[in-house]
Amino acid sequence: MSLPRSSERILDELAGHAELALAAAKAAGAEHAEVAAGQGRDLEVSVREGSVELVKEAQSHGLSIRVITGDRVATSSTTDLQPDALRRFAATAVEMASISEADPFALPPDPKELTRTFVDLDLFDVRTDRITAARGVKEAMRAEKAAFKQDRRITASEGASFSRSSGHSVLLTSGGFCGRTAGTYQSIVVQAIADDADGKKRNGAYWTGSRFLEELEPAAEVGREAARRAVASLGATQLPTGVYPIVFDREAARAIVGLVASCVVGDAVYRQRSYLGERLGDTIASAKVTIVDDPLLPRGPGSRAYDGEGRRARKNTIVSRGVLQSFLLDSYSARKLGLKPTGSAGGGGGVPHCSTSNLYLKAGRVDPKSLLRGIDRGLYVTRMMGFGFDATTGNFSRGAEGFAIENGELAGPVGEITISRNLDELLKGIDAVANDLQMRTSVASPSFRVDQMTVAGR
Amino acid sequence: MEDGRVRTVGGGVDCGVGVRVVLGAAVGYAYAESLEPEQMLAAAKTASQVAVAGGGTVAVAVKRKRLADHYPVADEVVDVEGAARVALLRRADKAARKVSRKIVRVDTSLVAVHKEILVVGSDGTMAYDIQPMVRIGVSAVAKSRSRTETGSSGGGGRRGLDYFDEVSPEDHGQEAARIAIVNLDSRPAPAGSMPVVLAPGDSGILLHEAVGHGLEADFIRKRTSMYTDRVGKSVASPLVTVVDDPSLTGSRGSINIDDEGVVPREHRLIVGGKLRGYMQDRISSKHFGAKPTGSGRRESFREVPMPRMTNTLMLAGEDDPEDIIRSVDKGIYAKKFSGGQVNISNGDFVFSLTEGYLIEKGKLTAPLKGVNLIGNGPQALTTVSRVGHDFELSDGMWTCGKDGQSVPVGVGMPTVKLDKLTVGGTNVG
Numbered sequence: 001m002s003l004p005r006s007s008e009r010i011l012d013e014l015a016g017h018a019e020l021a022l023a024a025a026k027a028a029g030a031e032h033a034e035v036a037a038g039q040g041r042d043l044e045v046s047v048r049e050g051s052v053e054l055v056k057e058a059q060s061h062g063l064s065i066r067v068i069t070g071d072r073v074a075t076s077s078t079t080d081l082q083p084d085a086l087r088r089f090a091a092t093a094v095e096m097a098s099i100s101e102a103d104p105f106a107l108p109p110d111p112k113e114l115t116r117t118f119v120d121l122d123l124f125d126v127r128t129d130r131i132t133a134a135r136g137v138k139e140a141m142r143a144e145k146a147a148f149k150q151d152r153r154i155t156a157s158e159g160a161s162f163s164r165s166s167g168h169s170v171l172l173t174s175g176g177f178c179g180r181t182a183g184t185y186q187s188i189v190v191q192a193i194a195d196d197a198d199g200k201k202r203n204g205a206y207w208t209g210s211r212f213l214e215e216l217e218p219a220a221e222v223g224r225e226a227a228r229r230a231v232a233s234l235g236a237t238q239l240p241t242g243v244y245p246i247v248f249d250r251e252a253a254r255a256i257v258g259l260v261a262s263c264v265v266g267d268a269v270y271r272q273r274s275y276l277g278e279r280l281g282d283t284i285a286s287a288k289v290t291i292v293d294d295p296l297l298p299r300g301p302g303s304r305a306y307d308g309e310g311r312r313a314r315k316n317t318i319v320s321r322g323v324l325q326s327f328l329l330d331s332y333s334a335r336k337l338g339l340k341p342t343g344s345a346g347g348g349g350g351v352p353h354c355s356t357s358n359l360y361l362k363a364g365r366v367d368p369k370s371l372l373r374g375i376d377r378g379l380y381v382t383r384m385m386g387f388g389f390d391a392t393t394g395n396f397s398r399g400a401e402g403f404a405i406e407n408g409e410l411a412g413p414v415g416e417i418t419i420s421r422n423l424d425e426l427l428k429g430i431d432a433v434a435n436d437l438q439m440r441t442s443v444a445s446p447s448f449r450v451d452q453m454t455v456a457g458r
Numbered sequence: 459m460e461d462g463r464v465r466t467v468g469g470g471v472d473c474g475v476g477v478r479v480v481l482g483a484a485v486g487y488a489y490a491e492s493l494e495p496e497q498m499l500a501a502a503k504t505a506s507q508v509a510v511a512g513g514g515t516v517a518v519a520v521k522r523k524r525l526a527d528h529y530p531v532a533d534e535v536v537d538v539e540g541a542a543r544v545a546l547l548r549r550a551d552k553a554a555r556k557v558s559r560k561i562v563r564v565d566t567s568l569v570a571v572h573k574e575i576l577v578v579g580s581d582g583t584m585a586y587d588i589q590p591m592v593r594i595g596v597s598a599v600a601k602s603r604s605r606t607e608t609g610s611s612g613g614g615g616r617r618g619l620d621y622f623d624e625v626s627p628e629d630h631g632q633e634a635a636r637i638a639i640v641n642l643d644s645r646p647a648p649a650g651s652m653p654v655v656l657a658p659g660d661s662g663i664l665l666h667e668a669v670g671h672g673l674e675a676d677f678i679r680k681r682t683s684m685y686t687d688r689v690g691k692s693v694a695s696p697l698v699t700v701v702d703d704p705s706l707t708g709s710r711g712s713i714n715i716d717d718e719g720v721v722p723r724e725h726r727l728i729v730g731g732k733l734r735g736y737m738q739d740r741i742s743s744k745h746f747g748a749k750p751t752g753s754g755r756r757e758s759f760r761e762v763p764m765p766r767m768t769n770t771l772m773l774a775g776e777d778d779p780e781d782i783i784r785s786v787d788k789g790i791y792a793k794k795f796s797g798g799q800v801n802i803s804n805g806d807f808v809f810s811l812t813e814g815y816l817i818e819k820g821k822l823t824a825p826l827k828g829v830n831l832i833g834n835g836p837q838a839l840t841t842v843s844r845v846g847h848d849f850e851l852s853d854g855m856w857t858c859g860k861d862g863q864s865v866p867v868g869v870g871m872p873t874v875k876l877d878k879l880t881v882g883g884t885n886v887g
Contacts, residue, residue, distance in 0.1 A: 057487075156681045272601075
């Protein structure tokens with residue numbers, strides 16, 4: 001990877017700690033070990049109503065290890081990276097494994113499966129670490145000021161914040177894998193408040209975030225959008241209880257895609273915590289639905305060149321035109337299910353688990369506005385609340401906010417309602433997908449329409 | 459332990475110092491993951507950036523506060539040998555499987571934490587506390603010919619092994635299995651506005667979301683909570699009295715000292731429906747000229763303290779719980795929850811039901827599929843028409859998230875009837 005020399009130095013240092021811990025674990029009797037060493041630098045500033053509220057700066061570091069001896073597994077983590085402490089730490093982890101139980105599924109991948117070549121994903125912006133607190137304050141102030149200026153009905157602010165972070169990490173395994181990675185991220189968040197007639201307050205939030213500074217939306221635009229959202233929800237009412245066609249904007253839509261993710265990761269499948277567990281090859285969604293997990297997107301928020309076990313990361317198509325093609329699997333879940341791993345191990349140096357990288361529903365061809373066409377009475381959802389999803393059954397019921405749809409157009413704001421339908425039916429009911437996919441989060445979706453859901457309201 | 463086999467044994471040690479510098483309402487914060495003087499000093503310097511005007515340093519005399527101990531623990535679970543801890547999980551696992559042959563899978567976990575904190579303030583405050591924590595969790599999968607359902611049970615607190623004398627691993631195993639089996643027969647829940655009877659204990663999650671967060675003084679100071687300027691006014695039915703009590707022995711939300719060095723006390727938030735006060739940290743109490751209430755809490759040395767709840771409780775009333783159920787012609791009985799969320803500014807809150815029943819003509823009938831309930835805090839609490847005499851504290855399993863920081867909390871309440879709440883089922887008929 002083309003990283004600055006300062007980054008290479010940090011990675012060399014982390015690799016040194018990891019080598020020491022790995023050697024110590026082997027010396028203590030570990031047959032296999034995986035060590036992850038990481039470092040991070042963060043700055044967070046927030047302002048509220050024109051004054052600085054918080055300036056927080058921190059550097060963190062840590063090391064975690066997974067050891068296997070006699071098929072028994074233990075994991076541990078520490079922030080004390082002194083050589084003596086690391087040696088003790090590794091030995092203690094090996095000792096802990098003795099109270100575990102033999103689990104042959106837990107072995108690391110065969111060394112032949114580990115990657116030695118790495119694609120450059122362009123995840124590190126050298127400018128990020130150089131952003132000072134003063135500059136962050138300036139950006140946050142600009143964002144908040146724009147929110148107040150946008151509309152006189154903005155009466156308060158929950159604040160505007162700017163944060164940046166950078167991180168470096170090294171993964172070393174006894175199978176001979178050595179992975180090095182570094183990444184940056186920055187974001188601006190604004191939350192504006194408008195007062196409603198009945199004493200309620202309406203908040204509008206908007207944010208921008210990216211791995212590269214130059215890709216952030218302008219601070220003032222973030223503020224203006226937050227204000228627009230707060231004001232737009234003034235006077236929100238409940239819809240009458242009933243069955244309506246629903247359009248999810250891309251922010252709400254990505255929450256739905258996130259639920260699908262929770263049902264296709266290997267851990268949920270082998271633990272029998274997924275309604276999709278026995279449905280490989282089945283039609284589980286409408287033909288408009290294709291869902292992809294792609295770790296190799298340059299500058300992607302969830303991009304990675306290798307997975308948490310040292311396999312090469314690869315693009316996986318989860319759902320193709322409605323048909324369930326693949327789960328996301330690490331070694332453990334793949335062995336449990338008798339399938340092949342997909343390079344989807346998360347973390348590294350901890351309890352292996354499966355994770356998504358950049359998971360998205362593929363964009364359709366139509367304009368987002370056209371999703372409203374033909375709907376006489378419906379609901380446009382912009383925000384959801386709560387955790388009402390059961391992965392085992394697919395039952396879905398959450399709080400929602402948004403706008404009514406009347407005669408093909410957005411009408412008044414709506415709140416304090418729930419929307420419900422089993423996810424299996426919901427995915428099959430997606431009858432239009434828009435072309436507005438934006439990869440700014442590691443789970444993303446374009447807007448889409450669902451033929452019907454139950455709305456509980458007044 | 460996964461499916462009867464220990465999958466992994468894990469542990470970790472975390473240690474560090476956080477330094478907060480306050481100038482008016484501005485906060486500078488930094489932390490070091492080390493107690494070496496050099497690194498602590500570096501953190502202090504970074505945190506001081508916010509006080510741009512500079513100024514000299516002065517020595518401060520500190521005096522250690524003596525604290526009451528709300529969680530005296532003889533032997534902490536962290537000190538118990540690994541094999542003995544595994545044995546506890548095995549008991550839970552076995553008990554769950556014994557409930558029915560329909561239980562096809564059981565996963566269990568046990569987490570124990572030993573935490574020591576020292577809070578030192580420039581006002582001379584110094585307080586030291588040991589905060590133990592234990593939590594057991596069991597989840598079970600039940601399978602019938604056509605359906606798969608799950609159930610879970612968890613509990614614990616700032617306790618030692620004595621916790622398992624009161625609530626055994628078997629209790630949690632059986633409870634998880636029971637819920638999974640009940641849910642095999644669950645039916646689609648109704649959709650719409652209707653009376654809801656909340657079972658005692660876990661339903662306290664409603665208080666936490668519906669009123670608790672909105673009474674945290676940072677939201678009041680920023681005028682973003684709809685409870686702003688409402689002290690002395692009626693915000694709930696006269697039957698409702700809500701307290702935040704950090705002193706319940708061994709409870710998950712209890713603290714002897716808050717993370718700003720203030721000794722917390724039982725704090726009446728709503729008495730007879732009238733709002734009495736807010737939960738204050740030092741910054742907000744200074745802003746309001748009020749006393750800090752000991753509500754300044756944080757997840758760890760890496761985070762700034764802010765007003766948080768401890769154990770949030772609704773006090774018992776006079777009604778017989780059976781009578782309360784009998785008074786409902788058509789509605790739902792809400793027994794177990796998986797969590798909740800609130801929008802502070804408009805007061806809308808949701809909570810997710812994992813075990814509930816239809817009430818028909820005063821009787822519990824069919825079990826219902828999991829649904830969300832949604833309401834508006836102040837509005838929902840004005841519809842409280844019955845409060846039972848059967849107060850229960852929820853077994854310690856709740857974690858509250860705010861601004862990305864998680865802290866353990868407790869909740870509790872008696873059987874309560876709300877005349878109107880929106881039930882997010884799928885059944886419109």
